[in-house]
Amino acid sequence: MSASPSPVISLAPHVYGDVQALYQAYMPLFLEGGLFIPTTRELRLGDRVAIDIGLPDSPEPIPVTGTIAWITPAHAGAGRPRGVGIRFSRDSAQSGLRQRIEAQLGTLMASTLPTFTL
Template sequence: MMQLVFREKGALYAAYIPLFTDGGLFVPTPREYHLGEDIYLILTLPDDQQRYPIAGKVAWITPANASGGRTQGVGVRFPADEKSRLIRLRIEEILGTSISSSKPTQTI
């Protein structure tokens, strides 16, 4: 289990993965994971005291010493369920129009 706390909208923008159909997040971690591995997250969003549990799966891996100075970690795909859909909608509500920005992120 990993806790992810986003205190700022910019950090959430950098980690959010809108390309995944059900949403997802980049999780910086030195721990090695495998594609498809289950990963349990406790997510805290900016200006929101609620903690959101997510049982996702590793959908991509950024290894240590990746090109372009990318941070080591994993892309976690949210499951296709109603709870995750509501979390995805909440994230997209927080990000608003910045979700379509061309500003670089930690994701694909």
């Protein structure tokens, strides 16, 4: 008998109000893409999560599901806020999300400005 998948944890909605904020949170290292979400909630690597995110070009929140693939603890240094990195799921509803984010970021994708991730 196989184990049932872990439950999906709902996180509070998060809005990236401008392209700079989106750049600081975007995680291109994942094939599916991902975003850093500031939170004080105790989560573990591999936890499945759901969150509504707001992008600079989107008047409506976008539902996103994924797994926790990055954790920045409190007092991490370098001015990085506490939070988690969510690796987007590979479902068809989100298939264009990475491309949409990268289109908004445009030339910032090649920037060496600091981010909340690497």
